Amino acid sequence: MSQTGWTLKALPEMNEQQFSLWRELLETRTGIYVTEQRKSFLQSSLMQRMREVSCDNYQEYYERIVHDPMGNIEWAKLVDRLTVQETRFYRDPAAFEYVGKYIQAHQAKFTKKNPLDIWSVGCSSGEEVYTLAMLAHEKLADEKKDCFIVTGTDISVPVLNKARQGVFSQRRLVTLPELYRNQYFKQNDDEQFNVVSDIKKNTCFAQVNILQLDKVAKSTRHIIYCQNVLIYFRHWRRQEILNHLVDRLAPGGLLLIGMGEMLDWQHPDLTPVKGEQITAFIKRV
Ligand SMILES: C[S@@+](CC[C@H](N)C(=O)[O-])C[C@H]1O[C@@H](n2cnc3c(N)ncnc32)[C@H](O)[C@@H]1O
Known part of the structure; x- marks a missing residue:
């Protein structure tokens, strides 16, 4: 045939x-x-x-x-x-606002040698990574604008390749605050929008299967952002993954997951963030 x-x-x-x-x-x-x-x-x-x-x-x-x-x-x-790869820029405004506040409050300790280290787990085509990078760039003081790195990891190589390019259609940018759209994107000849180099140079992408987190270094990340990934896993596995993520968080670090993705979960090393419309935890020092 x-x-x-x-x-x-x-x-x-x-x-x-x-x-x-x-x-x-x-x-x-x-x-x-x-x-x-x-x-x-x-x-x-x-x-x-x-x-x-x-x-x-x-x-x-x-x-x-x-x-x-x-x-x-x-x-x-x-x-x-x-895999479901749905994503968008600034997907969870309340969570990103909290991340912004956290960065501002902790920025004194970030330097070129000890940059703010953010990890987006299950980053899909990069919108989450670039949102976090834009936030870091905006919130850090002028002399610290380069003192951050955002790493995006995912299981899918094609989606990571797309993320690495940092090129988006105008339609993809509509969920971003105007300030970010204007400041951090440049229109190219194909009428697409490129993430500017000030942001792009402080991002990196790698293939990591969330089931193999033991291969990732411990206690290094200041912010771990893991949203809309755990929902596809069974409860016991979500718990196991979260325990691994906690081990990879620096003391004082912030862990953010999606609202309702893990109800009633506690960890002895974490203090829940209260009074915000988010599910977040700070690692005890
Ligand atoms: C729905 S997207 C979420 C994207 C982004 N975090 C957000 O909230 O917009 C889920 C992502 O998780 C990734 N994923 C699924 N299973 C994974 C695994 N075992 N290890 C790493 N990434 C995985 C998928 O490839 C997909 O890109």
Whole structure:
């Protein structure tokens, strides 16, 4: 059958056994737990990739991922389809305002040798990283404008490549305060907007699977920002990940997660931030 004819052919529904197999693989490798309600998301994302590689059998494609010597290369492409990458600039204004206040209040200790070290966990295409970098640049005093670094990490390599470019359409910028839009972006010849170098040079991106946080250095980050990632994991795993994040926070550091992403969670080394519309914690000194 011609490629065009093949792509038009509908793939069959996944049966229960296939669903369990794929669900388990995804959870073991990424932590993401697909509920029954999200089965259609798993199926349509798989179908999309299977069409591209001309495979019409879930079992065969599974075998290819798990047992083929090139399976890891295919997996890297597939995982990009199986993760939800929705994001936007200044997504949670209350959380970013609090981060701004925190930076201002603690800036005395940040220097070129000991820069403010911010980590965006599950950063998607970079909007969160650049928002944090713009905030740091705005809030730090003139002589400290360069004393910060924001690192964005994600499991998906394609999304990190996009983040690294720092190029966004005008439509993507609408959620940003005007001050940031005007100050930190430059329109290019393609009518896209480039993040200016003052911001970009203080950011970096790396592939880190949140299930392998033991590979990340401990006690170094002043701010860890982890929003809209834990919601895809089971409760016990969220707890485990958060414990790892706490170990990676410097004494006095700030941990910010999404509202309602971890209800009733406490950690002996953390003090919850009260009275704000956010879920945040400060690590005890
Ligand atoms: C919905 S986006 C959230 C983006 C951003 N944090 C925000 O709030 O706008 C979730 C991101 O988490 C990433 N992700 C999912 N599982 C991951 C894992 N095991 N390790 C690292 N990143 C992961 C996805 O690739 C995706 O880019």
